[in-house]
Amino acid sequence: MNKFAVVAAMAAALISTTAIQAADVEVTHWWTSGGEAAAVAEFAKAFDATGNKWVDGAIAGSGDTARPIIISRILGGNPMGATQLNPGKDADDLVAAGLMVDLTDLAASEGWADFINPASQLASCTYDGRVYCVPVNLHSAQWIWINRHVYEDAGMPVPKDWFEFVATAPDLAAKGIIPLSVANGWPVQTLLADIEVAVAGVDNYVKVYQGRDVELAAGPEYTKVWEAIDAARKLVDPATLVPQWNDAVALVVQGKAGANVMGDWAQGEFAVADMKAGVDYDCLPGLGVTPVLDTGGDVFYFPKNSDPEVEKAQLVLASTLLQKDTQVAFNLRKGSLPIRQDVDLNAANDCMKKGIEILQSGANFPSNSQMMDRDSLNQIRDIYNNFFADQNVTVAEAQAQFADVIRNAPPL
Ligand code: GAL
Numbered sequence: 458m459n460k461f462a463v464v465a466a467m468a469a470a471l472i473s474t475t476a477i478q479a480a481d482v483e484v485t486h487w488w489t490s491g492g493e494a495a496a497v498a499e500f501a502k503a504f505d506a507t508g509n510k511w512v513d514g515a516i517a518g519s520g521d522t523a524r525p526i527i528i529s530r531i532l533g534g535n536p537m538g539a540t541q542l543n544p545g546k547d548a549d550d551l552v553a554a555g556l557m558v559d560l561t562d563l564a565a566s567e568g569w570a571d572f573i574n575p576a577s578q579l580a581s582c583t584y585d586g587r588v589y590c591v592p593v594n595l596h597s598a599q600w601i602w603i604n605r606h607v608y609e610d611a612g613m614p615v616p617k618d619w620f621e622f623v624a625t626a627p628d629l630a631a632k633g634i635i636p637l638s639v640a641n642g643w644p645v646q647t648l649l650a651d652i653e654v655a656v657a658g659v660d661n662y663v664k665v666y667q668g669r670d671v672e673l674a675a676g677p678e679y680t681k682v683w684e685a686i687d688a689a690r691k692l693v694d695p696a697t698l699v700p701q702w703n704d705a706v707a708l709v710v711q712g713k714a715g716a717n718v719m720g721d722w723a724q725g726e727f728a729v730a731d732m733k734a735g736v737d738y739d740c741l742p743g744l745g746v747t748p749v750l751d752t753g754g755d756v757f758y759f760p761k762n763s764d765p766e767v768e769k770a771q772l773v774l775a776s777t778l779l780q781k782d783t784q785v786a787f788n789l790r791k792g793s794l795p796i797r798q799d800v801d802l803n804a805a806n807d808c809m810k811k812g813i814e815i816l817q818s819g820a821n822f823p824s825n826s827q828m829m830d831r832d833s834l835n836q837i838r839d840i841y842n843n844f845f846a847d848q849n850v851t852v853a854e855a856q857a858q859f860a861d862v863i864r865n866a867p868p869l
Contacts, residue, residue, distance in 0.1 A: 487516050493725060497787075499786040499787040503787075512538070537760060539758070543756065544827055545824065546830050548590065560759070574797060593756065595812070598824070601622065602718075603716045607709075611632050617745055618741060618744060620746070636693075639717075640701055640702045641698050650825065652686050656685045669866060679856060687852050710738075722791060748814075749815065752822070754796070757774070782800075
């Protein structure tokens with residue numbers, strides 16, 4: 458190639474780079490299970506297609522492990538480009554300290570308020586009228602996942618709700634199958650809170666967590682809740698508890714356990730195992746007792762960055778996460794509901810359809826992280842885990858400890 462052609466080629470390369478001036482954005486999250494990894498890859502693919510680069514910052518473990526790491530990095534001046542968190546109070550101090558990018562103008566220019574549904578999720582990203590995070594999905598904790606073949610092969614009826622499950626659990630155990638798989642830590646909290654909702658009802662659950670109704674938490678209606686939780690812990694052999702939530706789901710996928718109570722992110726694991734809802738497994742919202750779903754899920758925050766190219770790329774990422782095709786590709790793999798329903802959901806399976814139906818019926822209520830601070834929730838998690846692990850802890854003792862946390866939880 459002659460020297461003029463070389464100069465022309467170099468100039469073209471320079472112009473093209475200057476024109477799109479892309480950036481690498483490190484994104485932290487705790488999506489490390491099979492289903493979660495398949496889902497987050499869709500976000501990465503969509504962002505890379507903009508000419509920028511998603512630098513994956515997966516943190517092994519769960520939110521309980523990742524949240525402190527994420528928050529201390531931002532407070533410590535070593536921020537990532539973007540991070541997953543849950544909707545609610547977790548980033549309050551970071552926003553108050555002026556460490557997070559204000560997305561209000563982008564949200565207004567793209568009309569987020571017109572299509573994000575339910576509006577509670579954008580409200581959870583809004584502080585003093587300014588928007589600081591992007592809600593990307595709706596995940597709810599109130600589901601029980603049942604391997605149909607385990608019951609069919611055992612010649613037993615497939616349970617249609619929590620109480621039918623409890624009634625037939627001893628028969629399943631007698632056949633050498635773990636009736637209910639459970640993982641240590643926050644999954645015990647998920648199980649017991651789901652029983653709380655099923656037994657006490659959504660209104661009482663919200664009165665206790667959001668309304669801080671100590672009398673209700675300490676009263677006879679909640680004694681019934683703790684008695685149901687006591688029955689649940691008697692179903693579970695502590696030796697069968699597994700480390701991570703997806704290990705517990707795997708036991709159901711493999712037919713080694715009959716059922717698992719977990720949020721609808723469990724669906725991603727059944728999808729990766731090529732199992733079909735309604736054929737291989739059943740998903741019962743509200744544990745099949747009352748079809749209700751909480752408005753949990755995931756949001757993305759963008760810590761302020763000194764590099765203007767990264768700041769530009771952060772806004773591109775925020776916008777990309779809400780694009781219709783990105784929403785469908787991600788949520789179908791994540792097992793969550795899209796944060797916008799003006800999308801093509803023909804590929805939705807039975808479980809997602811059940812979730813959309815409940816969302817459209819309005820039978821949703823705030824997730825615990827939208828009603829209470831993380832420290833109080835962690836105290837309740839520990840009370841649940843202690844009660845579950847130690848049969849010597851009585852219903853009365855556990856209920857009194859629980860009521861104390863409700864009494865002392867700081868106002869919203
Ligand atoms: C939740 C998160 C879900 C799911 C789950 C288990 O906090 O909202 O997306 O990943 O943790 O890791």
